Amino acid sequence: MNPNLQKQTVLLVGHGSREASGNQEILAFADAWRQRQPQHHVEVCFIEFADVLLDDGLDTAAQRGGQVVVVPLILNAAGHVKMEIPEHIEHARLRHPAVEFIYCRHLSACDEILTAMKRNLSKAMHALDVPDPRNTGVIVLGRGSSDRVANGEVAKIARWLYEETDHDLVDIAFTGITHPRLESVVQRQIKQEMRQIVVLPFYLFTGTLIERIRRQVERLQSQYPQVNFTLGHYLGFENEIYDLLEQRIAEATTNTQPMMMECDGCKYREFAADHGHGHHHPA
Secondary structure (H helix, E strand, O other), rough: OOOHOOEEEEEEEOOOOOOOOHHHHHHHHHHHHHHHHOEEEEEEEOOOOHHHHHOHHHHHOOOOOOEEEEEEOOOOOHHHHHHHHHHHHHHHHOOOOOOOEEEEOOOOOHHHHHHHHHHHHHHHHOOOOOHHHHHHEEEEEEEOOOOHHHHHHHHHHHHHHHHOOOOEEEEEEEOOOOOOOOHHHHHHHHHHHOOOOEEEEOOOOOOHHHHHHHHHHHHHHHOOOEEEEEEEOOOOOOHHHHOOOHHHHHHHHHOOOOOOOOOOOOHHHHHHHHHOOOOOOOO
């Protein structure tokens, strides 16, 4: 083993779900990562809705000393990535002054994610028996945030899918907090004479929201029997996700300059910190 890795602990931070199966998938994902990269000592914690939360995860990772590399297993950079995780890391630095904490970038909308999304779209089209993409609408469905940059990541992936496929209509929708919602976008696509609609989740793992989306698609199919619907798979255990995590670790641990997160230096983040405003979900 590389001696530089002997005292390095990777802390994988998942969002966490009220649905236990979602948290179990993240734990299984971490187990698979350990098998793929046995040189990593991987610990797991969650932001919410789980037994091991951020502070406990940071403390456990710090027990080995050396270096803790905090890796957010999160697609979009909203309040969790920009404010909550960094705040907990700062507190962990005070508790463990002899340990070096390094914070990696989130996954983001990038070529690797696009490749996995294109594969999921292709599988969904085969589930529909490969109809004409020109009259098959695609809806990239994200979680939704009060952060416009995070919502823009969903729009970016949708645009890239439009650029690299033959679908005439690739829209975005959100499950909460912001608009448009899935039902409204479906109505618009049907008015534009889409004969099939693929709902493509921009999600990493299962959970309460994935189950809700599944029920929504079933209701939409009953409501619009003249249109064929199919629900694509979330990203999950795709090779590209593992590759991205390795990239994020490499860029964070080999870069001689401090990594700038997307919101570093943002006047709104500084205002929130100065006035004691933490992260919260308005809905």
